[in-house]
Amino acid sequence: MAVLPIRITGEPVLHRRAVPVESVDEALLTLVADMFDTMEAAPGVGLAAPQVGVGLRVFVYDWTDEHDVHWRGVAVNPELLVSPLELDELDEDDESEGCLSVPGERFPLRRAERALLRATDLDGEPFEIDARGWLARIFQHEYDHLDGVLYVDRLAHPHGRAAQKAVKRNSWGSPGQSWLPGRDHLED
Ligand code: ZN
Numbered sequence: 001m002a003v004l005p006i007r008i009t010g011e012p013v014l015h016r017r018a019v020p021v022e023s024v025d026e027a028l029l030t031l032v033a034d035m036f037d038t039m040e041a042a043p044g045v046g047l048a049a050p051q052v053g054v055g056l057r058v059f060v061y062d063w064t065d066e067h068d069v070h071w072r073g074v075a076v077n078p079e080l081l082v083s084p085l086e087l088d089e090l091d092e093d094d095e096s097e098g099c100l101s102v103p104g105e106r107f108p109l110r111r112a113e114r115a116l117l118r119a120t121d122l123d124g125e126p127f128e129i130d131a132r133g134w135l136a137r138i139f140q141h142e143y144d145h146l147d148g149v150l151y152v153d154r155l156a157h158p159h160g161r162a163a164q165k166a167v168k169r170n171s172w173g174s175p176g177q178s179w180l181p182g183r184d185h186l187e188d
Helices: 026-041 133-146 159-169
Strands: 046-048 058-064 070-082 096-099 102-108 114-120 126-132
Touching (some): 026 070, 096 133
Antiparallel strands (some): 046 058
């Protein structure tokens, strides 16, 4: 098992649609184990394969909710159904998210309150999780990665422009940049 470099926005694999996993083989098991190590080292609450340079439809998550329920797992070839977005005003404190591929930055984004995740596990068994709140947000964020979408692509004005400036300020947005959890320390 190993901690992998996390690709930073601008790397093409982050901006294109990932392809379905065809079979759970030794290579996929190693990838998923490394993704858990990388997520833990970062640390993060979710990580999608494109973030470690692999364009496959798989993500991992690790989150303890407000009721102390620990949600940890891997979603292979997921589908996601989401509830309609509420239209009330964004709460910048409660609704800001970040991304390990846009490290050290956070911006507010409205997400669906509920998300139904359907995926298979590493044994090829289908499962379903009816997620609420922050877990639903994690699933939406990670699922987006599999479609080549970063949360900063979804920001409403004026946050979208602020994110573009942050990318520019950090000299991101071009191919070939990454950071290694445990080696590179990020200002946050
Ligand atoms: Zn992300």
